[in-house]
Amino acid sequence: MRILITNDDGINAPGLKALEKIAHELAGDTGEVWVIAPTQERSGVAHCISYTSPMLINKISERRYSVDGYPADCVLAGLYHIMPERPDVILSGVNRGNNSAENVLYSGTIGAALEGALQGIKSFALSQYLGPKNYDAADPFEASHVHGTDILRDLIAREYDNPSDYHIFYNINFPPVPAADVKGHKFAAQGRRQGSQFSAIMQTAPNNREFLYVKGGDQHVAVGDTCDAGVNLDGYISITPMRADLTAYDILEKS
Numbered sequence: 001m002r003i004l005i006t007n008d009d010g011i012n013a014p015g016l017k018a019l020e021k022i023a024h025e026l027a028g029d030t031g032e033v034w035v036i037a038p039t040q041e042r043s044g045v046a047h048c049i050s051y052t053s054p055m056l057i058n059k060i061s062e063r064r065y066s067v068d069g070y071p072a073d074c075v076l077a078g079l080y081h082i083m084p085e086r087p088d089v090i091l092s093g094v095n096r097g098n099n100s101a102e103n104v105l106y107s108g109t110i111g112a113a114l115e116g117a118l119q120g121i122k123s124f125a126l127s128q129y130l131g132p133k134n135y136d137a138a139d140p141f142e143a144s145h146v147h148g149t150d151i152l153r154d155l156i157a158r159e160y161d162n163p164s165d166y167h168i169f170y171n172i173n174f175p176p177v178p179a180a181d182v183k184g185h186k187f188a189a190q191g192r193r194q195g196s197q198f199s200a201i202m203q204t205a206p207n208n209r210e211f212l213y214v215k216g217g218d219q220h221v222a223v224g225d226t227c228d229a230g231v232n233l234d235g236y237i238s239i240t241p242m243r244a245d246l247t248a249y250d251i252l253e254k255s
Contacts, residue, residue, distance in 0.1 A: 001026060001027045001028065001031040001032075001088050001089065002027070002031060002032045002034070002083075002085060002086075002087045002088050002089075003023045003026060003027050003031065003032065003033050003034065003087055003088065003089045003090075003091060004034045004036060004075070004078045004079075004083065004087040004089070004090045004091070004116075005019050005020065005023050005033065005034070005035055005036075005037075005090075005091045005092070006035075006036050006037050006038075006071050006074040006075060006078075006090070006091075006092050006112045007019065007037050007038070007071065007092060007093055007094070007095065007108075007109060007112070008038065008041070008042045008043050008044075008045065008070075008071045008092075008095065008107065008108025008109045008111070008112070009041050009042075009043065009095060009096055010037060010038050010039065010040050010041045010042070011035075011037040011038065011039060011060070011066040013037075013041070013096065014096070014140075014141065015093060015094035015095055015096050015128065015141055015144075016035070016037055016093075016094070018094045018128075018141040018144055018145040018148075019091055019093050019094045019126065019145075019148075020033065020035065021145050022091070022094075022126075022144075022145055022148045022149050022152065023091055025149045026089070026149060026152060026153060026156070032063065033063065034063045034064075034065075034078060034082070034083055034087065035063065035064045035065065036065045036066075036067060036074045036075075036077055036078045036082060037065075037066060037067070037071075037074055038066070038067055038068075038069060038070065038071060038073075038074060038108075039056075039058070039066040039067065039068045040068075042069075042070050042071060042108045043095075043107075043108060044106050044107070044108065044214070045070045045071065045108040045111065046105065046106055046107060046108060046110070046111045047072050047110075047111035047114050047115065048070045048072065048108070048111065049069075049070060049072050049073055049076065049115075050069045050070060050073050055067055055068050055069040055073055055077065056068040057077060057081070057082070065077070065082055070108060070111070071092060071108040071109065071111050071112035071115075072108075072111045072112055072114070072115040074112060075090060075112050075115040075116055075119070076115065079119060079121075086121065087121060088121070088122065089121070089122050089123070089124070089156055090112070090113065090116035090121050090122070090123040090124070091123075091124050091126065091152070092109045092110070092112035092113045092116075092123070092124065092125045092126065093109050093125055093126030093127055093128075093144075094126045094127065094128050094141055094144045094145070094148070094174075095107070095109040095125075095126065095127035095128065096128060096130070096140070096141075097127065097128070097129070097130055097219075098127050098128070098129035098130070098173050098176075098219060098229070098232060099125060099127040099171060099173060100127075100129070100171075100173045100190070100191060100227075100228040100229040100232055100238060101190060101191040101192055101193050101223065101227065101228060101229040102192055102193060102196075102197065102198075102217075104171060104190055104242075106198070107125070107127075109125045109126075109127055110125045110171060110242075112125070113125035113169045113170075113171070114169060114242075114244050116169060117166070117167040117168060117169035117243070117244065118166070118167070118244060120167055122156060122160065122169075123169040123170075124152060124155065124169065124170045124171075124172060125169065125170070125171045125172065126144060126148060126172045126173075126174070127171075127172070127173045127174070128140060128141050128143065128144045128173075128174045128176075129173055129174060129175050129176040129219075129232045129233075130176050130219075131176030131177070131219075131220060131233075132176075133176055133177045133178065133181070134176050134177060134178060135176075137178065142178055142179045143174040143175060143177060143178065143179045143182050143237075144174040146179035146182075147174065147179065147182055147185075147237060148172075148174070151172060151185060151237060151239065152172075155170055155239070164243060164245060166243040166244045166245045167243070168241045168242065168243055169241075169242055169243075170239060170240065170241055170242070171190075171228070171238075171239075171240040171241075171242055172237065172238070172239055172240075173228055173229075173232050173237065173238045173240075174232075174237050175231075175232045175233070175234075175235050175236060175237060176232065176233070177235055181235060182235060182236070182237060183234070183235040183236050184236055184237070185236055185237035185238070185239055186231045186236045186237070186238060186239070187238075187239050187240070187241070188226060188227055188228045188230075188231045188238045188239070188240055189226070189227055189228065189240065190227065190228055190240055190242070191223050191224060191227025191228050191229045191230060192223070192227070193217060193218070193219075193221045193223055193229060194221070194223070195221065196217030196218045196219075196221045197217050198214060198215065198216055198217060199214075199215050199217070200212045200213065200214055200215065201213050201215050220233065228240050
């Protein structure tokens with residue numbers, strides 16, 4: 001198996017190391033793992049690509065590259081320049097922090113998996129929810145690398161049914177607990193944290209210039225127990241099949 005891995009936290013992120021371990025377990029001794037990740041952190045860039053500017057690509061070592069661009073750029077760089085053959089699977093993550101609920105729409109981790117799906121490749125986004133039980137742990141990513149390989153092995157083996165031109169990809173979020181406390185996994189829809197959203201706050205610099213900083217919402221607000229965020233907060237791994245099609249079919253059918 002040939003696997004391309006990327007992320008939005010950058011080439012030196014600890015979550016990428018966790019994903020490398022998972023990828024090597026999946027690829028086996030005869031497989032290939034290619035690491036192509038952003039030079040610096042690119043959180044919150046969603047499906048952004050460097051459409052109007054070139055990207056600098058740096059070879060760090062064999063099958064390991066950094067790209068001065070975005071996560072989706074890394075996928076494009078791998079498919080159309082770096083890798084001699086297309087990968088069988090694309091893995092994005094493991095993100096530091098959840099990409100459940102509305103976070104999906106902002107996530108560069110998701111953006112890379114979405115690009116992989118648009119290119120017709122089996123793609124998966126992996127994120128590690130953080131909370132009081134794992135935030136300060138020696139290994140905050142323990143739940144993801146202990147349970148991630150088995151989850152992915154099962155999903156990769158499945159036959160994909162793509163009735164739409166937009167192929168599916170999977171969004172996987174590991175709960176904010178140690179690996180031993182993970183209760184299992186559940187397939188769940190994308191949720192919405194009511195009353196919790198991104199916002200912007202202003203701060204004045206010593207030179208009296210005003211700067212705006214984006215502020216995240218409460219990641220532990222109560223949500224329904226059947227959606228991704230609710231499943232995660234209940235101690236389960238959430239698995240959400242997704243497509244890039246944003247059409248509101250319920251409204252379209254009434255129009």
